[in-house]
Amino acid sequence: MFKELDPILHSQLRLAVVSLLVSVKEAEFTYLKEQTNSTAGNLSVQIQKLKEAGYIEVEKTFKDNYPQTLCKITKAGVHAFEKYVKDINEYLNQKNK
Amino acid sequence: MTTEKNFKPEDSLKLINGIIHSAKNKLADDGFFLIFWGWLIIVCAMTQYFSVKFNFEWGSLVWAILPPLGGIFSWIYGAKQDKKKKVKTYVDTYIAYVWGGFLFAMILTLVFGYAHGLKATYFFLMLLYGVATFVTGGILNFKPLIFGSLFSFALAALSVFLGDLDQFLCISAALLLSYVIPGHMLRSKFKSQENV
Numbered sequence: 001m002f003k004e005l006d007p008i009l010h011s012q013l014r015l016a017v018v019s020l021l022v023s024v025k026e027a028e029f030t031y032l033k034e035q036t037n038s039t040a041g042n043l044s045v046q047i048q049k050l051k052e053a054g055y056i057e058v059e060k061t062f063k064d065n066y067p068q069t070l071c072k073i074t075k076a077g078v079h080a081f082e083k084y085v086k087d088i089n090e091y092l093n094q095k096n097k
Numbered sequence: 098m099t100t101e102k103n104f105k106p107e108d109s110l111k112l113i114n115g116i117i118h119s120a121k122n123k124l125a126d127d128g129f130f131l132i133f134w135g136w137l138i139i140v141c142a143m144t145q146y147f148s149v150k151f152n153f154e155w156g157s158l159v160w161a162i163l164p165p166l167g168g169i170f171s172w173i174y175g176a177k178q179d180k181k182k183k184v185k186t187y188v189d190t191y192i193a194y195v196w197g198g199f200l201f202a203m204i205l206t207l208v209f210g211y212a213h214g215l216k217a218t219y220f221f222l223m224l225l226y227g228v229a230t231f232v233t234g235g236i237l238n239f240k241p242l243i244f245g246s247l248f249s250f251a252l253a254a255l256s257v258f259l260g261d262l263d264q265f266l267c268i269s270a271a272l273l274l275s276y277v278i279p280g281h282m283l284r285s286k287f288k289s290q291e292n293v
Contacts, residue, residue: 005106012104012112019116024186031183035116063180085113088106 005091008053009084013038013046018081021056021073029069047071055080123290125188126237128283130171130196131230135276137167139269146265191236199229219264223253223271230275239286241279248274 009015016036021027033043047069050056055077059070073081141159148156182189202225210218227249234242252271256264 005109010104010106010109012108015109015112016116019113020120023117023120024184025190026185028183034183085110088110091106092110 005087006080006084008049008055009080011046013042014050015084017043017046017050017071018055018073018077021071022078022081026070026072029071032071050077053080125186126192126233126283127287128280129174131242131276131280132284133171134167135272135280137163139272139277142265142268142272146262146269149262149265188236192233195229195232195236199225216261216264219256219268220253223249223256223268226271226275227253230279234279237283239279239283241282242275245275245279 009018013036016038017032020032020035029040029043029047032038032047033040036043038046047056047058051058053076054074057072057074059072061068061070141163144159145156147153203222206218206221206225209221227246229246230242230249231246234240234244234246249271252267252274256267259267
Protein backbone atom coordinates (compact mmCIF):
# COMPACT_ATOMS: atom_id res chain seq x y z
CA MET A 1 0.00 0.00 0.00
CA PHE A 2 1.41 3.41 -0.95
CA LYS A 3 1.78 6.05 1.72
CA GLU A 4 -0.27 9.13 1.02
CA LEU A 5 1.97 12.02 0.01
CA ASP A 6 1.77 15.22 2.04
CA PRO A 7 -0.86 17.25 0.12
CA ILE A 8 0.70 20.53 1.20
CA LEU A 9 4.02 19.62 -0.45
CA HIS A 10 2.62 17.63 -3.35
CA SER A 11 2.02 20.71 -5.45
CA GLN A 12 4.49 21.98 -8.02
CA LEU A 13 4.86 25.55 -6.80
CA ARG A 14 4.79 24.81 -3.06
CA LEU A 15 7.34 22.03 -3.50
CA ALA A 16 9.58 24.34 -5.54
CA VAL A 17 9.38 27.00 -2.80
CA VAL A 18 10.21 24.52 -0.03
CA SER A 19 13.04 22.97 -2.11
CA LEU A 20 14.54 26.44 -2.55
CA LEU A 21 14.13 27.40 1.11
CA VAL A 22 15.60 24.13 2.40
CA SER A 23 18.98 25.04 0.90
CA VAL A 24 19.17 28.70 2.00
CA LYS A 25 18.92 30.60 5.26
CA GLU A 26 16.19 32.98 4.10
CA ALA A 27 14.94 34.33 0.80
CA GLU A 28 12.98 37.35 -0.39
CA PHE A 29 9.62 36.92 -2.08
CA THR A 30 11.06 38.40 -5.31
CA TYR A 31 13.85 35.78 -5.33
CA LEU A 32 11.31 32.96 -4.99
CA LYS A 33 9.22 34.52 -7.76
CA GLU A 34 12.21 34.69 -10.12
CA GLN A 35 13.41 31.17 -9.35
CA THR A 36 10.00 29.54 -9.69
CA ASN A 37 8.85 31.58 -12.72
CA SER A 38 5.53 32.12 -10.99
CA THR A 39 3.15 35.05 -10.78
CA ALA A 40 3.09 37.19 -7.64
CA GLY A 41 -0.56 36.35 -6.99
CA ASN A 42 -0.17 32.59 -7.24
CA LEU A 43 3.05 32.62 -5.21
CA SER A 44 1.39 34.68 -2.43
CA VAL A 45 -1.42 32.14 -2.16
CA GLN A 46 0.97 29.17 -2.01
CA ILE A 47 3.22 30.90 0.52
CA GLN A 48 0.21 31.58 2.70
CA LYS A 49 -0.72 27.87 2.58
CA LEU A 50 2.82 26.85 3.55
CA LYS A 51 2.73 29.38 6.38
CA GLU A 52 -0.60 28.10 7.67
CA ALA A 53 0.80 24.55 7.64
CA GLY A 54 3.69 25.80 9.80
CA TYR A 55 6.28 24.85 7.15
CA ILE A 56 7.63 28.34 6.60
CA GLU A 57 7.92 31.61 8.50
CA VAL A 58 7.07 34.84 6.74
CA GLU A 59 8.44 38.16 7.92
CA LYS A 60 7.22 41.42 6.43
CA THR A 61 9.65 44.31 6.71
CA PHE A 62 10.69 47.42 4.79
CA LYS A 63 13.81 47.82 2.65
CA ASP A 64 14.59 51.28 1.28
CA ASN A 65 10.98 52.30 2.01
CA TYR A 66 9.60 49.38 -0.05
CA PRO A 67 7.77 46.46 1.57
CA GLN A 68 9.85 43.30 1.70
CA THR A 69 8.68 39.75 2.41
CA LEU A 70 11.26 37.34 3.81
CA CYS A 71 10.60 33.60 3.86
CA LYS A 72 12.39 31.04 5.97
CA ILE A 73 11.79 27.31 6.36
CA THR A 74 10.83 26.06 9.86
CA LYS A 75 11.95 22.84 11.59
CA ALA A 76 8.51 21.37 10.84
CA GLY A 77 9.02 22.34 7.19
CA VAL A 78 12.41 20.62 7.00
CA HIS A 79 10.95 17.53 8.68
CA ALA A 80 7.96 17.47 6.30
CA PHE A 81 10.25 17.90 3.29
CA GLU A 82 12.52 15.04 4.38
CA LYS A 83 9.49 12.82 4.98
CA TYR A 84 8.05 13.76 1.58
CA VAL A 85 11.31 12.82 -0.21
CA LYS A 86 11.42 9.52 1.73
CA ASP A 87 7.79 8.74 0.83
CA ILE A 88 8.40 9.54 -2.84
CA ASN A 89 11.44 7.26 -2.91
CA GLU A 90 9.46 4.45 -1.28
CA TYR A 91 6.66 4.97 -3.80
CA LEU A 92 9.06 4.83 -6.75
CA ASN A 93 10.88 1.77 -5.35
CA GLN A 94 7.61 -0.12 -4.93
CA LYS A 95 6.45 0.95 -8.37
CA ASN A 96 9.65 -0.33 -9.99
CA LYS A 97 9.46 -3.74 -8.28
CA MET B 98 4.91 22.37 -18.22
CA THR B 99 3.28 19.97 -15.77
CA THR B 100 -0.01 21.20 -14.39
CA GLU B 101 -0.94 20.87 -10.70
CA LYS B 102 -3.53 18.18 -11.46
CA ASN B 103 -1.18 15.75 -13.21
CA PHE B 104 1.81 16.43 -10.98
CA LYS B 105 3.21 12.93 -10.52
CA PRO B 106 5.65 11.69 -7.84
CA GLU B 107 8.26 11.23 -10.62
CA ASP B 108 7.86 14.92 -11.52
CA SER B 109 8.28 16.04 -7.94
CA LEU B 110 11.59 14.18 -7.59
CA LYS B 111 12.82 15.76 -10.83
CA LEU B 112 11.77 19.20 -9.60
CA ILE B 113 13.56 18.77 -6.24
CA ASN B 114 16.71 17.46 -7.94
CA GLY B 115 16.70 20.32 -10.44
CA ILE B 116 16.36 23.02 -7.79
CA ILE B 117 18.90 21.52 -5.38
CA HIS B 118 21.38 20.85 -8.22
CA SER B 119 21.20 24.42 -9.48
CA ALA B 120 21.53 25.84 -5.93
CA LYS B 121 24.53 23.57 -5.23
CA ASN B 122 26.39 24.67 -8.35
CA LYS B 123 25.79 28.37 -7.86
CA LEU B 124 28.85 30.25 -6.73
CA ALA B 125 28.04 32.34 -3.67
CA ASP B 126 30.99 34.74 -3.77
CA ASP B 127 32.16 37.17 -6.45
CA GLY B 128 35.77 37.35 -5.20
CA PHE B 129 35.66 41.15 -4.79
CA PHE B 130 37.19 41.22 -1.30
CA LEU B 131 39.96 38.77 -2.24
CA ILE B 132 41.02 41.02 -5.13
CA PHE B 133 40.60 44.25 -3.17
CA TRP B 134 42.53 43.15 -0.08
CA GLY B 135 45.07 41.23 -2.11
CA TRP B 136 46.07 44.33 -4.11
CA LEU B 137 45.81 46.66 -1.11
CA ILE B 138 48.26 44.65 1.00
CA ILE B 139 50.55 44.07 -2.01
CA VAL B 140 50.71 47.87 -2.49
CA CYS B 141 51.54 48.30 1.23
CA ALA B 142 54.20 45.56 1.22
CA MET B 143 55.87 46.75 -1.99
CA THR B 144 55.80 50.40 -0.86
CA GLN B 145 57.62 49.38 2.28
CA TYR B 146 60.01 47.16 0.31
CA PHE B 147 61.06 50.02 -1.98
CA SER B 148 61.10 52.60 0.80
CA VAL B 149 63.54 50.46 2.82
CA LYS B 150 65.60 49.73 -0.29
CA PHE B 151 65.87 53.40 -1.25
CA ASN B 152 66.03 54.77 2.29
CA PHE B 153 62.74 56.58 2.18
CA GLU B 154 61.73 57.09 5.81
CA TRP B 155 57.97 57.41 5.55
CA GLY B 156 57.23 54.25 3.58
CA SER B 157 55.93 52.27 6.54
CA LEU B 158 53.22 54.90 7.07
CA VAL B 159 51.33 53.23 4.23
CA TRP B 160 50.36 50.47 6.71
CA ALA B 161 48.74 53.02 8.99
CA ILE B 162 46.77 54.61 6.16
CA LEU B 163 45.64 52.08 3.54
CA PRO B 164 44.40 49.09 5.65
CA PRO B 165 42.16 51.26 7.92
CA LEU B 166 40.76 53.04 4.84
CA GLY B 167 40.27 49.64 3.20
CA GLY B 168 38.46 48.47 6.34
CA ILE B 169 36.03 51.41 6.25
CA PHE B 170 35.45 50.95 2.50
CA SER B 171 34.89 47.17 2.95
CA TRP B 172 32.40 47.79 5.73
CA ILE B 173 30.36 50.25 3.63
CA TYR B 174 30.62 48.15 0.44
CA GLY B 175 29.71 44.94 2.33
CA ALA B 176 26.65 46.58 3.93
CA LYS B 177 25.48 47.86 0.51
CA GLN B 178 25.95 44.45 -1.11
CA ASP B 179 24.10 42.80 1.77
CA LYS B 180 21.15 45.12 1.20
CA LYS B 181 21.04 44.16 -2.48
CA LYS B 182 20.98 40.42 -1.76
CA LYS B 183 17.63 38.73 -2.23
CA VAL B 184 18.72 35.52 -0.57
CA LYS B 185 20.90 34.66 2.39
CA THR B 186 22.62 31.30 2.18
CA TYR B 187 24.39 29.20 4.81
CA VAL B 188 27.54 29.53 2.68
CA ASP B 189 27.44 33.33 3.26
CA THR B 190 27.29 32.72 7.01
CA TYR B 191 30.16 30.18 7.02
CA ILE B 192 32.37 32.51 4.97
CA ALA B 193 31.57 35.44 7.26
CA TYR B 194 32.66 33.35 10.27
CA VAL B 195 35.89 32.23 8.56
CA TRP B 196 36.91 35.80 7.72
CA GLY B 197 35.67 37.14 11.07
CA GLY B 198 37.92 34.60 12.81
CA PHE B 199 40.72 35.49 10.38
CA LEU B 200 40.41 39.18 11.31
CA PHE B 201 40.65 38.48 15.06
CA ALA B 202 43.64 36.15 14.53
CA MET B 203 45.28 38.78 12.30
CA ILE B 204 44.91 41.54 14.91
CA LEU B 205 46.33 39.28 17.65
CA THR B 206 49.22 38.26 15.38
CA LEU B 207 50.04 41.93 14.82
CA VAL B 208 49.94 42.50 18.61
CA PHE B 209 52.32 39.53 18.94
CA GLY B 210 54.54 41.10 16.26
CA TYR B 211 54.56 44.42 18.10
CA ALA B 212 55.84 42.68 21.24
CA HIS B 213 58.24 40.14 19.71
CA GLY B 214 59.44 41.72 16.49
CA LEU B 215 57.77 41.75 13.12
CA LYS B 216 60.00 39.21 11.40
CA ALA B 217 58.42 36.23 13.19
CA THR B 218 55.01 37.68 12.44
CA TYR B 219 55.24 37.39 8.64
CA PHE B 220 55.35 33.60 8.93
CA PHE B 221 52.08 33.59 10.92
CA LEU B 222 50.45 36.16 8.63
CA MET B 223 51.06 33.95 5.60
CA LEU B 224 49.79 30.92 7.50
CA LEU B 225 46.59 32.85 8.24
CA TYR B 226 46.24 33.90 4.57
CA GLY B 227 46.62 30.24 3.64
CA VAL B 228 44.14 28.88 6.20
CA ALA B 229 41.43 31.46 5.35
CA THR B 230 41.68 30.91 1.59
CA PHE B 231 41.96 27.11 1.99
CA VAL B 232 38.74 26.96 4.07
CA THR B 233 36.92 29.46 1.81
CA GLY B 234 37.93 27.41 -1.25
CA GLY B 235 36.58 24.29 0.47
CA ILE B 236 33.26 25.94 1.37
CA LEU B 237 32.80 27.33 -2.15
CA ASN B 238 34.13 24.14 -3.71
CA PHE B 239 36.44 26.33 -5.78
CA LYS B 240 39.73 24.56 -6.46
CA PRO B 241 41.88 27.52 -7.65
CA LEU B 242 41.41 29.06 -4.19
CA ILE B 243 42.45 25.80 -2.50
CA PHE B 244 45.55 25.50 -4.73
CA GLY B 245 46.28 29.20 -4.25
CA SER B 246 46.28 28.77 -0.48
CA LEU B 247 49.06 26.16 -0.82
CA PHE B 248 51.35 28.93 -2.15
CA SER B 249 50.76 30.89 1.06
CA PHE B 250 51.76 27.86 3.13
CA ALA B 251 54.85 27.25 0.97
CA LEU B 252 55.87 30.92 1.09
CA ALA B 253 55.33 30.99 4.87
CA ALA B 254 57.82 28.11 5.14
CA LEU B 255 60.23 29.88 2.78
CA SER B 256 59.99 33.16 4.71
CA VAL B 257 61.65 31.52 7.74
CA PHE B 258 64.89 31.34 5.73
CA LEU B 259 64.74 34.85 4.26
CA GLY B 260 66.03 38.19 5.48
CA ASP B 261 63.87 41.08 6.76
CA LEU B 262 63.50 42.90 3.47
CA ASP B 263 62.64 39.81 1.43
CA GLN B 264 59.66 39.17 3.73
CA PHE B 265 57.77 41.91 1.87
CA LEU B 266 58.38 40.19 -1.47
CA CYS B 267 57.27 36.92 0.09
CA ILE B 268 54.02 38.44 1.42
CA SER B 269 53.33 40.09 -1.95
CA ALA B 270 53.85 36.79 -3.78
CA ALA B 271 51.60 34.96 -1.28
CA LEU B 272 48.81 37.50 -1.79
CA LEU B 273 49.17 37.50 -5.56
CA LEU B 274 49.02 33.71 -5.77
CA SER B 275 46.45 32.93 -3.09
CA TYR B 276 44.19 36.02 -3.21
CA VAL B 277 44.47 38.05 -6.40
CA ILE B 278 44.75 35.35 -9.09
CA PRO B 279 42.15 32.94 -7.58
CA GLY B 280 40.02 36.03 -6.75
CA HIS B 281 39.95 37.07 -10.43
CA MET B 282 39.15 33.49 -11.48
CA LEU B 283 36.32 33.39 -8.92
CA ARG B 284 34.98 36.71 -10.17
CA SER B 285 34.98 35.67 -13.81
CA LYS B 286 33.22 32.39 -12.95
CA PHE B 287 30.66 34.29 -10.86
CA LYS B 288 30.02 36.77 -13.69
CA SER B 289 29.66 34.03 -16.31
CA GLN B 290 27.04 32.31 -14.12
CA GLU B 291 25.18 35.62 -13.77
CA ASN B 292 25.02 35.96 -17.56
CA VAL B 293 23.50 32.49 -18.05
